Amino acid sequence: SQELEQSPQSLIVQEGKNLTINCTSSKTLYGLYWYKQKYGEGLIFLMMLQKGGEEKSHEKITAKLDEKKQQSSLHITASQPSHAGIYLCGADPRDYGGATNKLIFGTGTLLAVQP
């Protein structure tokens, strides 16, 4: 079965610094999703990537999907305390023959931003 590995597991950065979080799959990804979660709360949708080589940006967050569609990165520029939280990648494995959009998730990256 497909698994998503995220790295690093946790990250502490100084405010204003850039950072990158990675999400790697053993199989081709269909619909790679990035979510953010504040501690104890639900997931907030950030971005979805579907094509190899695709890149999307929202405010200071940029996500990329590699050409082989097996790895995605999330880059935050000039981090702020508001960026703190858990970042999760999710993907539809499409390996079960089903007709719906099941997602599997990485275990998350905990980001702390020090003022």
Added chain:
Amino acid sequence: DVKVTQSSRYLVKRTGEKVFLECVQDMDHENMFWYRQDPGLGLRLIYFSYDVKMKEKGDIPEGYSVSREKKERFSLILESASTNQTSMYLCASSLQGRWTDTQYFGPGTRLTVL
């Protein structure tokens, strides 16, 4: 904006009790999902539903059942709660079942079973 709400943010129950967790979405989405989230294990799919009265098991359905009598509402039922069901429960919905259909999540219910 899509809004997914869950009936409780925090819930404390005793072993053996029957527990109902409710989820409501207001965007006429066809698909709804229940996940649980545990440290080190991430999010795992319990059940999902692609239409009223239709349901499919996810990866960890044991000890749970679901009900979807109306399109906007998806309930997760713990028939006899056990301590190993202490977890964060997250509901999600999506427009349809295409892999391009984003899943939108509710705020979560943190359930403690004593």
